Amino acid sequence: MNTLQKVFIAVLNMSITASYVAIGIMLIRLLFLRKAPKVFSYALWSAVLIRLVCPVSFSSVFSLLGPVSSRALQGTGALEYVPHDIGFMQVPAINGISSSLPHATEAASVNPMQIVMAVLSVVWLAGIVVLLLYSAISYLTMRNRIRMATLVQDNVFETDRIRTAFLFGLIRPGIYIPVGVRESDLPYILAHERMHIQRRDYLIKPLAFLVLIVHWFNPLMWVSFALMSGDMEMSCDEGVLANMDSDATSSYSTSLLSLAMRRSGLATGSPLAFSESNVKSRIRNVLNYKKPAFWTIILAVVLTASLIVAFTANPKRRQAASTSYLGYATTALMENKTLYVGDNSKVVALIDAMPWPKGTVRSTVELQTAAAPYGLTVNFDLNDDSSIKAQGAISGDAFYRNSIVLFSLIDNVDVINCKIADKTGKYNGASYGFTYTREAANTAVGKDVREFANSQESLRNLLDAVQKLPMSSDTLKPLTG
Amino acid sequence: MKPYKLFDAEYKFVSLIWENEPMNSTELVRLSFDRLGWKKSTTYTVLRKLCRRGILQNRDSIVTSLVKREDIQKYESEALVEKNFDGSLPMFLTAFLDEKKLSTKEAEELKQIIEKAAR
Numbered sequence: 001m002n003t004l005q006k007v008f009i010a011v012l013n014m015s016i017t018a019s020y021v022a023i024g025i026m027l028i029r030l031l032f033l034r035k036a037p038k039v040f041s042y043a044l045w046s047a048v049l050i051r052l053v054c055p056v057s058f059s060s061v062f063s064l065l066g067p068v069s070s071r072a073l074q075g076t077g078a079l080e081y082v083p084h085d086i087g088f089m090q091v092p093a094i095n096g097i098s099s100s101l102p103h104a105t106e107a108a109s110v111n112p113m114q115i116v117m118a119v120l121s122v123v124w125l126a127g128i129v130v131l132l133l134y135s136a137i138s139y140l141t142m143r144n145r146i147r148m149a150t151l152v153q154d155n156v157f158e159t160d161r162i163r164t165a166f167l168f169g170l171i172r173p174g175i176y177i178p179v180g181v182r183e184s185d186l187p188y189i190l191a192h193e194r195m196h197i198q199r200r201d202y203l204i205k206p207l208a209f210l211v212l213i214v215h216w217f218n219p220l221m222w223v224s225f226a227l228m229s230g231d232m233e234m235s236c237d238e239g240v241l242a243n244m245d246s247d248a249t250s251s252y253s254t255s256l257l258s259l260a261m262r263r264s265g266l267a268t269g270s271p272l273a274f275s276e277s278n279v280k281s282r283i284r285n286v287l288n289y290k291k292p293a294f295w296t297i298i299l300a301v302v303l304t305a306s307l308i309v310a311f312t313a314n315p316k317r318r319q320a321a322s323t324s325y326l327g328y329a330t331t332a333l334m335e336n337k338t339l340y341v342g343d344n345s346k347v348v349a350l351i352d353a354m355p356w357p358k359g360t361v362r363s364t365v366e367l368q369t370a371a372a373p374y375g376l377t378v379n380f381d382l383n384d385d386s387s388i389k390a391q392g393a394i395s396g397d398a399f400y401r402n403s404i405v406l407f408s409l410i411d412n413v414d415v416i417n418c419k420i421a422d423k424t425g426k427y428n429g430a431s432y433g434f435t436y437t438r439e440a441a442n443t444a445v446g447k448d449v450r451e452f453a454n455s456q457e458s459l460r461n462l463l464d465a466v467q468k469l470p471m472s473s474d475t476l477k478p479l480t481g
Numbered sequence: 482m483k484p485y486k487l488f489d490a491e492y493k494f495v496s497l498i499w500e501n502e503p504m505n506s507t508e509l510v511r512l513s514f515d516r517l518g519w520k521k522s523t524t525y526t527v528l529r530k531l532c533r534r535g536i537l538q539n540r541d542s543i544v545t546s547l548v549k550r551e552d553i554q555k556y557e558s559e560a561l562v563e564k565n566f567d568g569s570l571p572m573f574l575t576a577f578l579d580e581k582k583l584s585t586k587e588a589e590e591l592k593q594i595i596e597k598a599a600r
Contacts, residue, residue: 148490148527151518160489179489253595257588283591287598 008121010055015218018051021311022224028307029227037292038234038285040304045208045228047311052211052221057314124217131213142168146176156190164259165189173202185255188240188248195239201232234285241289253283323456326463327355330456333409337453341376341413342369350409351378357398359384360420373414373437376406380420385427394420394432396476401466407441408449408462414438420476432476444469485536485553492553493517494527498537498546506542 025044033041050057146168149159155172160179167173175193177186196202208225215221237256241249260279292300323330332353336346348365356362360380368375382388388395399418406416419433441449445465452462487495497512498504504512506528513524528544531537536548 147523148488148519150490150493151516157518158489250595250598253598254592257591257595260588280587280591283595287594 004125005117005121008124009117011124011214014052014055015215015221018048018215019218019220021051022048022220024311025224026227029231035288036300037238037289037297038231039238040300042228042231042235043304044307044311045224045231047308048221048224048228049208049211050312052215057312127216128213131216135209135213149174149176152177165193167193167196167202170203170206173197182255182258184251185258188252188255189259191240191243192236195236199236199239201236205229205232230281234282237282237286238289241286242291246291249286249289253286256283256286325460326467328405328463329353330459330463333405333459334453334456337409339411340369341367341374341410347376347410350406354402354405355398356380356402357395358387360388363421368415374412375415375417376410376413377417377419380418381423382420382427382432383423385424394427394476396434399434399476400436401469403436404441404444404449404466404469405462407436407438408453408459411450427478430478432478434476485534485548487536487553490517491527491531494524495531495536495546495548495553496550498544499550503543503545506539506544509544 025041025048028044029041033044145161146157146159148161149157152158156175156177158177158179158181162176162178165175165177165181168176175190175197177189181189208228212221212225237252241252244252256279333350336349336353338346338350341347344365344367347367351362351365360382363379363381365379366377368377382394385394388398390397396418399420403416403418407413414437416436417433418436419431421431422429438449445452445462449462452458494513494517497509497516501508501512506525509528510521510524513519514521519527528537528539532539536546536553538545538547
């Protein structure tokens with residue numbers, strides 16, 4: 001898999017995590033922050049931004065993502081919904097949903113999912129390029145239009161080629177106002193734009209837009225960007241009003257209105273420029289604004305800060321209790337216990353939570369789920385035979401033991417095949433293996449092996465039992481065909 | 482003769498020349514920087530454009546006007562911002578951010594709300 005696809009899958013996973021965070025923030029805004037100063041809603045969006053750019057995060061028991069998180073990649077701090085090896089799965093699955101994704105077919109030389117991912121990642125990149133180009137052109141067009149703007153004072157310029165006031169420039173932003181702004185409106189317009197400068201909003205908004213471009217395929221991020229922009233404007237309004245007398249509110253809102261009415265046609269809404277958005281809700285917000293009491297601010301600050309932390313943290317996976325027993329990651333085994341062999345991601349997770357003989361590497365996993373008997377085939381590459389050599393041949397003991405454990409944890413699998421492909425050359429490059437049935441596994445342990453999967457304790461009993469089992473066949477036979 | 486139409490900035494620029502002509506172009510650059518906040522390149526671009534339109538003349542770095550103040554009109558600022566060339570950055574984004582035109586009725590409503598709150 002090439003780098004582009006790896007990056008794309010990482011972005012996809014960040015996007016999914018951020019979507020959950022965004023939905024959470026939308027709910028909190030709606031339920032608790034309607035009357036609160038908008039600066040708190042605005043601050044909350046930082047959690048989405050962090051989620052969109054940071055593939056990894058710290059784990060905390062305070063995380064709010066517990067109910068929705070998929071498997072966390074062991075030890076990396078990244079949340080993974082779309083498996084990074086999706087292109088190489090026999091039956092691709094995203095969070096247990098596999099029916100809609102194309103399955104691997106034996107006739108095709110390449111897994112269709114691999115092709116799908118390759119195509120999607122190219123489309124994703126193309127979208128970014130188009131949006132960046134479009135943004136760059138718009139930026140240059142705008143720069144050209146305001147180049148002739150004439151100085152009013154300090155960093156304020158006026159021009160008749162714009163309809164509304166905004167900031168332009170990233171290093172030393174200028175305030176650009178339309179020609180003919182009423183004398184009485186000017187102080188409020190300038191106070192608003194200066195508040196944007198003071199709060200570094202002129203840097204935050206382009207940054208957020210850049211991140212949005214990377215996640216352009218996610219409609220929830222567009223909604224988030226729009227809501228964030230609104231919160232930014234309204235909290236800026238509040239910042240202006242906090243510095244003014246309380247009777248300034250009506251003049252301030254009148255100025256907002258008169259500036260909005262100047263725009264007779266379409267509005268300029270460049271993310272790189274500051275302009276009016278949603279004048280109506282802004283005027284309502286301004287009129288409802290009251291300087292909040294000291295203790296309300298303290299409470300809101302604490303609440304917002306803890307929410308940001310809670311949204312940024314990955315859920316703690318009972319990491320302390322994550323135990324292993326005889327080399328088996330028992331916690332992971334219990335978590336990925338499944339009723340269906342068709343649940344590819346869980347089945348693969350189960351296989352990878354088991355100790356396999358040294359010198360063997362798990363390659364593909366095939367699932368036979370079309371009709372009963374349901375089968376599972378695990379393919380291995382043998383790179384070094386020193387640990388599983390017995391009497392000049394390959395010992396199958398470890399594979400038999402693990403097959404019994406798989407029968408216990410995958411409820412509906414009837415047959416398990418293990419295939420070991422010789423890569424050492426000592427066995428003529430042939431494949432070795434065996435087929436094991438559920439009946440045989442039940443007979444070996446003396447009861448239905450699934451009963452052992454009830455708890456970690458009973459699972460440990462099974463692991464003990466399989467270690468002591470006398471193996472019927474000690475060495476593996478070459479597979480024919 | 483039909484009147485020349487100028488942008489606000491062009492009008493201010495030509496006004497500098499009416500007040501000071503004939504003037505040296507270096508001096509014009511300095512004055513434009515002080516009064517209009519323009520960079521040298523902007524001044525020369527606008528100067529070249531206005532010379533081509535026959536409004537100004539730049540001969541041997543001496544700038545003079547060819548048109549009198551009475552013959553010049555400013556563009557109505559409404560006419561300037563062409564509809565299909567309004568949004569700077571993503572126009573689709575503008576539409577998306579719901580920056581709709583405020584209707585007269587809505588504006589009137591808002592005005593009343595403001596007045597009510599002021600009382």
